[in-house]
Every structure is written in C-alpha cells, then in structure tokens.
Amino acid sequence: MVESSGGGPAAGKVSESGAATTDWVWQAGPRRYGRVFLTFVRNSLVRAMGFRTNFWLECISSSCWTLMNLFFFKIVFSYTDSIGRDTGWGENEFFVFLGTTWIITSLIQTFIMPNAQEFSELIRTGQLDFALLKPIDTQFLVSFPQIVWSNLANLALGVVLVVYAVVRLVTTSEVPLVVGPVQVGLYLFFIGCGLAILYGVMIAMAATSIWLGRNQTLYTFWFYLTNFYRQPMEIYQQGWVGWTLWGLFTFLVPILLVVNVPARILAEPLRPAVDSWTWVLAGMALTAAIVVLSGSRWVFQAALASYRSASS
Amino acid sequence: MPLIEIEKLSKHYQVYQKQEGLWASVRGLFRREYRQVTALDAIDLQVEKGEFVAFLGPNGAGKTTTLKLLSGVIHPTSGSCRVMGYVPWERSNHYRRRFALVMGQKNQLWWDLPAQESFRLHQHIYQIPTDVFQSTRDELVDLLGLAKLLRQPVRELSLGERMKMELTAALLHRPEILFLDEPTIGLDVVAQHNIQQFLKHYQQTRAITILLTSHYMKDIEALCQRVVIINEGRIQFDGSLAGIVDRFHQERIVSLRLADSTSMDELAAYGRITKLQAPQVQLRIPRAEVPTSLAEILNRFPVEDVSVSDPPLEEIFAHLFSSGHSGGGGNSPREALELGATELRSSGPRDAETESRRGLLREVRR
Numbered sequence: 001m002v003e004s005s006g007g008g009p010a011a012g013k014v015s016e017s018g019a020a021t022t023d024w025v026w027q028a029g030p031r032r033y034g035r036v037f038l039t040f041v042r043n044s045l046v047r048a049m050g051f052r053t054n055f056w057l058e059c060i061s062s063s064c065w066t067l068m069n070l071f072f073f074k075i076v077f078s079y080t081d082s083i084g085r086d087t088g089w090g091e092n093e094f095f096v097f098l099g100t101t102w103i104i105t106s107l108i109q110t111f112i113m114p115n116a117q118e119f120s121e122l123i124r125t126g127q128l129d130f131a132l133l134k135p136i137d138t139q140f141l142v143s144f145p146q147i148v149w150s151n152l153a154n155l156a157l158g159v160v161l162v163v164y165a166v167v168r169l170v171t172t173s174e175v176p177l178v179v180g181p182v183q184v185g186l187y188l189f190f191i192g193c194g195l196a197i198l199y200g201v202m203i204a205m206a207a208t209s210i211w212l213g214r215n216q217t218l219y220t221f222w223f224y225l226t227n228f229y230r231q232p233m234e235i236y237q238q239g240w241v242g243w244t245l246w247g248l249f250t251f252l253v254p255i256l257l258v259v260n261v262p263a264r265i266l267a268e269p270l271r272p273a274v275d276s277w278t279w280v281l282a283g284m285a286l287t288a289a290i291v292v293l294s295g296s297r298w299v300f301q302a303a304l305a306s307y308r309s310a311s312s
Numbered sequence: 313m314p315l316i317e318i319e320k321l322s323k324h325y326q327v328y329q330k331q332e333g334l335w336a337s338v339r340g341l342f343r344r345e346y347r348q349v350t351a352l353d354a355i356d357l358q359v360e361k362g363e364f365v366a367f368l369g370p371n372g373a374g375k376t377t378t379l380k381l382l383s384g385v386i387h388p389t390s391g392s393c394r395v396m397g398y399v400p401w402e403r404s405n406h407y408r409r410r411f412a413l414v415m416g417q418k419n420q421l422w423w424d425l426p427a428q429e430s431f432r433l434h435q436h437i438y439q440i441p442t443d444v445f446q447s448t449r450d451e452l453v454d455l456l457g458l459a460k461l462l463r464q465p466v467r468e469l470s471l472g473e474r475m476k477m478e479l480t481a482a483l484l485h486r487p488e489i490l491f492l493d494e495p496t497i498g499l500d501v502v503a504q505h506n507i508q509q510f511l512k513h514y515q516q517t518r519a520i521t522i523l524l525t526s527h528y529m530k531d532i533e534a535l536c537q538r539v540v541i542i543n544e545g546r547i548q549f550d551g552s553l554a555g556i557v558d559r560f561h562q563e564r565i566v567s568l569r570l571a572d573s574t575s576m577d578e579l580a581a582y583g584r585i586t587k588l589q590a591p592q593v594q595l596r597i598p599r600a601e602v603p604t605s606l607a608e609i610l611n612r613f614p615v616e617d618v619s620v621s622d623p624p625l626e627e628i629f630a631h632l633f634s635s636g637h638s639g640g641g642g643n644s645p646r647e648a649l650e651l652g653a654t655e656l657r658s659s660g661p662r663d664a665e666t667e668s669r670r671g672l673l674r675e676v677r678r
Contacts, residue, residue, distance in 0.1 A: 032436055032437065032439050035436040036433065036436045036437055039429075039432060039433045039436050040433075042429075043422060043425055043429050043433065046425060046429060047422075047424045047425055050424060050425075050465070125418075126418065127418060127419075127420075129380070129383075129385045129413070129415070129418065130418070130420040132383075132384065132385050132403065133383055133384075133385065133408060133411075133412070133413055134408060134437050134438075135405035135406070135407075135408035135409035135437065135438060136405065136437050138403075141437075305387060306387075307385070307386060308325065308386055309380055309385050309386050
C-alpha cells in the first residue's frame, strides 16, 4: 500500500486566492487503513444483524456441511489407520489437517471470497468508479469491504477440531507430540502465508474481469481449487497423473502448500521431529506467498490501467 | 493559471461487433471484429476556479467520458490534462481527496445500511477530523432536509432522497471541484428544483468549481453561467447561456390574444404563424424586426394581451443534435449550429424569458 506522493503540489496547501483549501491537514499515513478496516467490520456486523434469521441459518447450514465432512473421514478411518503408507497421516494427524483446512477455508469465505466476487461485479456494473475516486489504495478498498460473519462458524469448529486432535496426539500417541509456543507461532504464521497465497490467486483472477468483461466462473473455480488443497499432498505422489497434479499445484498454482505446510508443522506426521522436507515446503510456502502477493498486485494495477468503466 | 487545463484530449474505445445469428456467435468465439468508437476527439478546454460549467449534448456525445477522464477513472487514448496541477489518471491520493464525482445513475452508498454509516466510512477514508466531519455533515443535512432519513437504510429511500444523500457523501470532505454527472436524472420536478437550489447555494457560498452534465435544460438555466456543447466527441460551443440564445435564436415568439379574430390571417405579413387558436395566435418574427412589427400590430389589431419570448432552449438543442438534420439535410452538426433553429415549431415559450405583458404593452403603445 504505497502512498503516492510527489507528482503534484503538496497537500493541504493554500490556494491562489489565499484561503486554505481545506480545514485540516491531510496525512496520507497508514493509520487510516486500520480505521477503514474497522469501519468495514462494523458495517458488515450491522448489516448481518439486520438479517438475523438469515445469519443464524447460514451459520447452521455451513456447520452441518462441515460436520458431515468430519463424519465422512471418521468412516474412512474405520477402514484404514493412515492415509498412504508411511506418510504419518494417522487419524489424529489428519484431523489437525482437516481442522486447518476448515480454518483457512472459513477465513477465506469470510473475508476474501465475497470481495473477490463483488470486485468482478463492480467491474461489470461500473461501480468500481467510486473505488477509484477515493484517496486510498484501491486494492485495499475493494479487497475488504464485505465480511460475511456467518462463515466464521466453521473457524470455531476448525479450532475445536485442531485443539482436540493435538491434545489426543500429545496424550495418547505412541510417539507423543510436543507442542510449544514456537510450533503454535509457526503454525499461525504459515496459515497467514496460505491465506496470502489464496488471496493473491483470487484477487488476480477477479481482476481479469476487467479484460474479460465478465467473470462469473470465479466461484466455480474456487471449488475446483479447494478440492485439490483439502488433502495431504502425499496422495498425489503416485503415478504420472498424481505427480503431474502435485507439480502443478505445488509450483504453478501453489495451493497445495496452503494447508499442508501449517498442518505438517503442527501435527508433525513424521515425528519425533519436523522432517527436513517440511522445512523445504515451508520455504516454498513463504516464497510463494511473496511471489503470488506481488504478482497479484501487478495484475491488479495493470487491470486498473485498462479499466474502461461501464456506461453511465 | 486555470484550474482545469485540457489539451487535445482523445478517448477511443474498441467495441466488439456482435453479428446476428448462432453461427456468427460461434465464429465470434474465435475471431472477433472490432469497431473503433471515438468518445472524445481532441478536445481543448480550460476552466477557472469558481466556475459553474454545464456540459450539454445528446447521449453518447462524450460528456460522461470527459468527467471520467477528469476524475481519473479512465485513461485517455491521447492528449493531456491537468487538474489543480495533477494528472487525473495517475490517481494520486493528494488529487483524489480534493474533488468529488456524483453520478445520477450510480449509487455509492451501502445499500442495506443507513447513509450515516457510509458517511462514517468516508470520514475515515478522507481522514476528516471528527469536529469538521460533524459540522459539515450537519450543515449539509440541514440544507438538504435529511435529518429524519439518516437512520433509514439506503434501499428504503426514494430516488430524490438517495440523490441528496449521495451529494452529502460527496461533499463531506469539502472538495474544491465537484463533477456532477446527470445529478437530477429520473427525479420529479420538486426534487430537481431542490437539488438545483442546493447546488446553487453551495457553489456560491463555498466558491467551489462545478462541472455538470445534464439533459435537463432547467438544470442548466438555473445553475450555469457557462455552457459547453459536446457532440460526437467534439466541443461545438463554449460560452454563456445568453450567448447561445443570441447566436442561435434568430426569431422571437410573439403571442397575442385578440378581441376580434376576423382579420387574424393578416398577421402572416409580420412573421410566420406557428399557432392559430382564436382568439390566441402565436407567430415568429425575426429578432431585429420585433419592435417595429409589434408596434404596427398593436396599432392595426385589437390586441388584448401580448407577450414576447425566446423559443425554448430544448428546441435549439433538439435541432442541433437531431441526426436527421445532419444526415438528411446534408449539414454537419457544426453547420446545423451555425444555421440555428429557424425551421422548428415552437413547443411553448420559455417562462423565464417571458417579459411582463402589461409592461411591454405600455411600452410599445407609448
């Protein structure tokens, strides 16, 4: 979020007639970003409260869907002890993975997805005009205004599942898991990296509607993507089809790193220590987060330069 | 130095030409034909601080495109433009905090929330100190009579009320330039009048610069000292409203009521009769001949009442912008402008220009 300075007269200056052009001093500081975001939070809450029944129905239906997901894997683990041979993804390790998926998906659906979709709509209808007029970073302004609070229900479920599975791993595992502040810190940090990757992919895809005119496949595409990142990456490491998908979703569209890295760091499927491969993946996740974020920024700016606005 | 300086500004669009039929659509998936549309064609324009300028022109003339370029929403194809020293499409925050754009056809307030919440968002985006924010908002709310509506969700407001809210939101940061794109579109006469009054008052007290596009002559007559006529991406007239009337209205409308309608036909000697409904008659007399002709008419005919007015502005614009004229008659819009509106039938005199009937009668009879 770089403030543009220079290229024009200083702000808040005195006009030719001698009268102050404004009655206060304009500071293009980063502090207002926090304030604006809090206003988004507040306005979204006020709106959610305005449709209370809808809010609770959404909470319940998405929680039910998520719990059915859990029961499905409960059934899977009644047939097998782990996902793949010698991968270390036993039931509890996998539930850490599953809980992490819920947490990340829920955060994306609460904060990112509604805005990415709305962004496409803003472009199509020409409402993006208003975002471009405001003296604040446009990418920030279109990325966060809508927050769908009901989607946070799954975040709570995810946290509960992760805590439950970690406690089981610490107390009942043959090789007990050791969890301290470092592990938790790294776990949260790489969840952040995962969110950054997904945010970058989504916003860049949404920005392409400036050239394509219409981009209603965004939501469908999101489902394709989530289908791939919901599983430990080991399941792809078999046969040429599997390895191709693995390569594609690790290097080209690095969504396999999103859940795998934090889940591996916390659950340590190959205990007693985090294996070196996990650290390689972690390095890749961090790099991917930086590359995808800056790439999406570039796509966004390029798209805005070609914005032609819809008819009045 | 002018506040706004535009030089040779052009904007072209590539527009996809969709062919009719299924097969053409399938072909369009692979190969598309584009047509270049010129929205603005090398216009030059300068606006000084404190001016109230109207952009007039038919749909698609380039009015809105001009406002979008000035506010930096779109990039031009060529040419240059500086507003308060800034290049608009660089979208500098320092520039963006000093103007506002209001579009009558688009809504920027949060639909499901009271306008008050959108105002607060603006406060934080523009970093308006709370005391300044409150006093500005209260002043605007008071001027526009919105106090009771602040807590109502925007979706439940009428079009006129919503427009007033949009104006309030746009003025909270005390912009120095206001771009208004058809702010009264779709509003009833009362709401239109209210908004005109407000804009007039606000522009005078704050001495801000306003550029307005509108289809309603009433807006322009009520508000603007300067009119810029745009058609097909070019500026065709730039001057005062009175200048348009003087330049293009080569006739005036004389309306008479006669006590005795037997000799009405003889009036044709003085001008062209455009309406004949005994005892009322309306005729058009060349501008220069009005005093002498009128004196003779008053002497020869049993006139009970008389009024002289200019033809309505709508008429001249309808004439200027009608494609039938520029195409069928072989005249370019520019030529049409030179010709003025001499052949059109009147759709009624302009109230604002109607002189006091009795006063005029007295004067002529003297």
